[in-house]
Amino acid sequence: MKIDNKVRAVVLFSGGLDSILACKVLQEQGIDVIALQCITPFFNYQIKEDEEAWAKQIEDKYNIATVVLDITDDYLKMLKKPPHGFGRYFNPCIDCKILMIKKALSIMEDLGASFIATGEVIGQRPMSQRRDTLRIIERDSGAEGLLLRPLCAKNLKPTLIEEQGLVDRSRLLALSGRGRKEQMALARKYSIIDYPSPAGGCVLADPILSERFRILLSMWDDVDANDLLLAQTGRHFLLEGESWFVVGRNQAENSKLVDLVRTGDLVLQYKAGPGPVGVMRRYMNPPPVQQAASLLLRYCKVPAGQLAEVVVKDSKHQEIQIVNAERFSAEDVDSLMLNKV
Numbered sequence: 001m002k003i004d005n006k007v008r009a010v011v012l013f014s015g016g017l018d019s020i021l022a023c024k025v026l027q028e029q030g031i032d033v034i035a036l037q038c039i040t041p042f043f044n045y046q047i048k049e050d051e052e053a054w055a056k057q058i059e060d061k062y063n064i065a066t067v068v069l070d071i072t073d074d075y076l077k078m079l080k081k082p083p084h085g086f087g088r089y090f091n092p093c094i095d096c097k098i099l100m101i102k103k104a105l106s107i108m109e110d111l112g113a114s115f116i117a118t119g120e121v122i123g124q125r126p127m128s129q130r131r132d133t134l135r136i137i138e139r140d141s142g143a144e145g146l147l148l149r150p151l152c153a154k155n156l157k158p159t160l161i162e163e164q165g166l167v168d169r170s171r172l173l174a175l176s177g178r179g180r181k182e183q184m185a186l187a188r189k190y191s192i193i194d195y196p197s198p199a200g201g202c203v204l205a206d207p208i209l210s211e212r213f214r215i216l217l218s219m220w221d222d223v224d225a226n227d228l229l230l231a232q233t234g235r236h237f238l239l240e241g242e243s244w245f246v247v248g249r250n251q252a253e254n255s256k257l258v259d260l261v262r263t264g265d266l267v268l269q270y271k272a273g274p275g276p277v278g279v280m281r282r283y284m285n286p287p288p289v290q291q292a293a294s295l296l297l298r299y300c301k302v303p304a305g306q307l308a309e310v311v312v313k314d315s316k317h318q319e320i321q322i323v324n325a326e327r328f329s330a331e332d333v334d335s336l337m338l339n340k341v
Ligand code: SF4
Pocket: 043, 091, 092, 093, 094, 096, 097, 128, 202, 203, 204, 205
């Protein structure tokens, strides 16, 4: 794929400022950069909806060429037992980085690249960006001698990449710590005005969602991308027989739930008026539709003690049955929650 003699690098890309800057610092010294954006339902999965449009946007905004890789399958395997453990929540940051670098290594040759770079800054994050963990990440990903951290390279020992003259070490940076001042100044220097906040969009570090993922992954071995997207939408309950039931909280979530419905799911709705969509998945046989209907009615305009009809449909929107139910009390609902929202 390489068409000239330019040195080329694959840069791990998150869309955050540091990864953009890592690309810029390399581009500034004439290195051809290909940004690798790894996606999973835990981060950046929305890119999948229109990869081309996303790539064009990054190219137009930052003049950076990109490659998108869905790493969900390998990520889920790793998440079962990450060798380096979890951060504060369900975030396996060290093994996450290791996996992404392994992915970069696997495509490096095909892309005609000579090394891999990241936007890591020593001391910036407590778990994954300490000096010792940066070293572990390099060793356990198998990228020894092939991994460069352009933003903090001058705080680290020279790499083989620098020693071989593929990059000019004197033009790399010496950032460190949690401060963002220098990054902001660099953003101005490179005219980068529009970039996401450093908090990032990884839901594995979200206190509520991460707990929900942990529970779901401990219950079922075959959790997949659709399950994980479902887990990020609506209120979640475990009904009889550990049947998973999800109720939308607003119109946007109701539409999202309908989009996520797949073969085997049951869809419940209040018959007489507006109300949330309920989706039942991984349910026992027969499904606990009576319990689900009472739960759903809790979120409809139905007075306590009054019977109301709930329609149960299959994934193709075909009506299966009508259930007559009374709405649950707040305590009943609370006791069935998968985890608090
Ligand atoms: S916050 Fe999420 S995406 Fe970032 S390193 Fe940790 S697990 Fe990976």
